[in-house]
Amino acid sequence: MKILGVWDGHDAGACIVDEKSVLVAVNEERITRRKLEIGFPKHSILACLNYLKIKPSDISSVAATTTDFAKTLTRAFPHLKENYYYFRRRKTQMPNFVGLRKNFKHFLTEIPEVPLCRSVSEKLLRRDLDKLGFKDYKVSFVGHHEAHCAAASLCSGFKKSLVITLDGVGDGLSGSVNVYEKGSLERLSSIKARDSFGLFFEQVTDLLGMRELEDEGKVMALSNYAFPVSEEENKLIDFFKVDGLNVKSKYSTLQKYSLLKRILWNTPREELAYMAQATLEKHITQLFQNAINETGITDVCWSGGVASNIKVNLNIRTKTNIKNWFVFPHMGDGGLAVGAALYQSMLENGHKPMKLDNVYFGPDYSNTQIESAIKKSKLEYEKRNDAPELAGEIIGGGGILLWYQGRMELGPRALGNRSILAPANSLEVKDRLNLQIKKRNWFQPFCPSLLQEDAKLLFEEVDSFDKFMTMGYMVKQSMVDNMKSVINVDNSARPQMLGKENKKYRRLLTQVKKNTGYGVVLNTSYNLHGFPIVNSPEDAIDVFIKTGAEKAILGDYLVRNG
Ligand SMILES: [Fe+2]
Incomplete structure (x- = not known):
């Protein structure tokens, strides 16, 4: 049975899977030509249907993801997404009270799901799907990190795997450690939004004058040009502590932002990038090693926006006891439509882990x-x-x-x-x-x-x-x-x-x-x-x-x- 996956947030997109594979998947930016498009992925859904030459009425199951308070709010008031899009991409003049706006955004995104969020989200999603001609379909909401997990574990080819997600924030969490086996995911630990590695790196990106959620790779690249800073001299290294499968941040998200700002005042930009990169590498590698030690599982897969940091990945691969590894290629939120659809397919179709061979999932032209x-x-x-x-x-x-x-x-x-x-x-x-x-x-x-x-x-x-x-x-x-x-x-x-x-x-x-x-x-x-x-x-x-x-x-x- 075909399942439509929908992601209607940052880097929105859609995909259709059946019980064995991903049939088609595309992100909205490729069609609207606005990088990392945000919002309901109308064009992607139509492109997926068009590619398979099927109609909305051929889809009876839709899987979406993320019902935290901020996401539900922006589903109800899409202009908030549009405003944020321009603000984040720095396409507007610098607005007044930038700090306050950022603080408010962090405050909102850290609120997990509250009662009614799920039913309100479903109603709003159905409103948009109905306009495209969808009828008689069920909507399932998959948790944000479950969707990241499913994308990684069900494309890894591993029968049993340790699955780790790390990102900015989604459904009030910034990461998770899980075990996948025989069609189910067991959550071993969750990392709270305030302890987010992703938000920390986003803040560094923003303070270096770049675009958060887009230019983090540039920060990683810039870090290569700093004079190395020893761990003892790294002013950011104690921002986080990893204990077993738990990650704890010494400061709240808002405190981190103002501390980073103060440190940057008398620190060269490339040096701040270096210290932030080294901080991620040390703590995340430790988290992976701890997870391998505790579970004894050495087939490891991971996803979430932080997994795009290839120098962190290099450290994990070479400095832990990992045996086989897989990073989901569309690791950020742009891959959530695939993750949500695969998770639902696991529940409905008994979808088993496949070894992803390619990601040529988009449209083609004769x-x-x-x-x-x-x-x-x-x-x-x-x-x-x-x-x-x-x-x-x-x-x-x-x-x-x-x-x-x-x-x-x-x-x-x-x-x-x-x-x-x-x-x-x-x-x-x-x-x-x-x-x-x-x-x-x-x-x-x-x-x-x-x-x-x-x-x-x-x-x-x-x-x-x-x-x-x-x-x-x-x-x-x-x-x-x-x-x-x-x-x-x-x-x-x-x-x-x-x-x-x-x-x-x-x-x-x-x-x-x-x-x-x-x-x-x-x-x-x-x-x-x-x-x-x-x-x-x-x-x-x-x-x-x-x-x-x-x-x-x-x-x-x-x-x-x-
Ligand atoms: Fe995410």
Whole structure:
């Protein structure tokens, strides 16, 4: 039976699953073209139905998530979400009383579910679904952290697993430690909102002049450029204490914000980033080790926004007794629609853990549709039967290429279907990409895609192959020159290790290997900085023209700019 998953908060989205797999999933931002769109995901729901060529009446079960007080309030008054969207993205002039507004937001989000929230939320969700033509369906609300847990455990392939969630806050909690086995999740411990690692890192992001819930990765990247601070001198390290499976924050969320502000007053920005990053790494690694010790389970999966921090993940992987690991690729709240649907499928369909092989869950477009969009743009183009090999030649020859194929990826990473590709060994190309094409901060690193079979040649300690760019690996010293444009200053990288899940991309990388000796390229998402990854061919052409890049391959078509 098909189940529709719906997430109507930050990075809203929808998905449809059956008893075995995720059939289709997409986030609203890709369609409305507003990054991390917030609100009821009307367009995503329609896109999912359209992809499967089914009608709303074909869906009899809808799974949504999160019924805390703040979420219910914003369901009732959607303009609050819209105001917050502009405020968070700093798209408005700085409003009066910023501190007070932030304090109020933290206060609201820390209130857990109160009586009536669930029934009010259901009524409001039904109102929106009914408008789309849904009839005779049941609505189930899955807990926020249960949805994160289901996404991780049911996509990990592990029969029994330790499941850890860590995020900002949802349903009054910021994390949980659980065991999944035989179709049920047992909660071992919960982490309260006031003890949130995610909110702490959000606050640091905000105080460094960046956008909370969006630029945390930049803080992690910036931390690489600080002079190392010892643990004794780290002024943030005692903000948290991990005791067994419990996390305790020394200060309330509001106290942390004002303390961080005071510390920043006489601390260089990159040093604050370093101290915050080191604080996460130490305490979260400890929490994972404690959980492994207490349960004896070494197959571990995790999800929640904090799981996007690949340097924390690298620490967990290399400094605990973990044996097998899995990070859900759409780890933040954008993955909650999938999580809610899978959780409900576990209850209704007996959905068992599957090993996620790819996240090409979005819409796709035929060559006819692509050609029609190119014709409208009046760009010069030609049809090729050898698009992957041609792409490999262009990149192997030192060029930058916009590459658009097949079904769109779910989640924050482009994995070879909506990607901008370039050589992995050129600092010049890296600078050109950062400064002219993507217009990003100079300290943000790019990531590599590589053939899985080359992973052990290029990286230290490859225990398993990460297909989803969720894990940090250290590049071998002898290989640094081959990967100059895709490594951090500390020689770490966040690779996609491609297996057989994407044939065209594999052909492309194989051609690059023929040209350069290694099947590795720089892979960054096909978008302009601050905008979502492209979805339709029209989006792809629009971005191609705006970047000023010379060549793109869209489907089977080589397109030239200018
Ligand atoms: Fe979350």
